[in-house]
Amino acid sequence: MAADTWIIVAGQPGVKNLIEIARGLTGQVRALVVGTEDVADTIAAAGVDEVVWVRPDPDIPLEAYATTVQSVVQDNPGVLIGGRNPAERVLFGAAVATLGAPVFTGVSSVAADGDDVVVKHAAFGGITEQTVVISGPVGLVVDGGGLPEPGIAVAIEEIAAEAMNDVRVVGRSESTDEHADLASAARVIGVGRGLKKEEDLALIEELAQALKAEIGCTRPLAEGLDWLGRDRYIGISGAHIAPKLYLAVGVSGQLQHIDGVRGADLIVSINSDPRAPMTAEADYSLIGDLYKLVPALTSALSGR
């Protein structure tokens, strides 16, 4: 009999992609929610067959409920799907470790073949796509994909929430960074190391405002330079996006980055180097200095 699929939800309900992938498999779609009642209610109306809810103590970090998550999936092993948020990754990791299941990231497609699961995923740093067939439990890490469409709600089964000992929140400070919503954005500007200084991000912000676009980036800008948050970098180890328009500015277009933008309908590149791989990947390329082209585009779009 085909195994059921568990979706691990931690703290936030932006798991549309996870549910869509699970629905493409055979068997029941079960959501294991560690979060507030609002999150559980949203997931219950999101097209799943069953919701198991762990109501966390607000003064205990969600990650501390790993043992509860482990005991739930242990009773019904199958396919586990988790998102990329920090708490989701911890709870998902605990669950797959319990089952001794292999984990795949960079997943581009998942299908059922009888009782087996066939997964296509990026391998060797994105240089190749590999197809694997798994006969037992398996873990898949995918982008959340934003809020699911509301539908008819299923019942929620609340279970006892048992947290690990001795972990309590003793302070909180709000981040001033705006949270990036790259997965559901219709237009994304991806900025790369062609930008010379952090202050020059102002140019990209003005263009993003004129274009009504979200700002994403290459990995070096988020990890290393730390000019933008880690939730903004796109690629094999970052976000996978599928906007109508992806505008790459000063991005060379290495395979690891391109892997995250293949879902875009239209790719436009601004790069001073006509031989940059991004130029070959793009549907349209503007060859030239971004310090001239970006302000010119902003002016044109703003009617200045």
Ligand SMILES: Cc1cc2nc3c(=O)[nH]c(=O)nc-3n(C[C@H](O)[C@H](O)[C@H](O)COP(=O)(O)OP(=O)(O)OC[C@H]3O[C@@H](n4cnc5c(N)ncnc54)[C@H](O)[C@@H]3O)c2cc1C
């Ligand atoms: C295991 C692994 C995983 C990785 N995962 C990711 C990932 O998920 N996402 C990711 O992005 N990277 C990832 N990388 C890094 C990746 O290999 C590249 O190093 C990175 O994407 C390059 O970033 P960049 O395009 O910003 O910089 P660069 O490669 O330095 O490119 C800068 C570009 O800007 C252009 N430029 C310079 N000045 C101007 C100007 N004035 N006007 C216009 N254009 C200009 C240059 O011609 C160049 O093409 C990973 C690497 C490894 C090894």
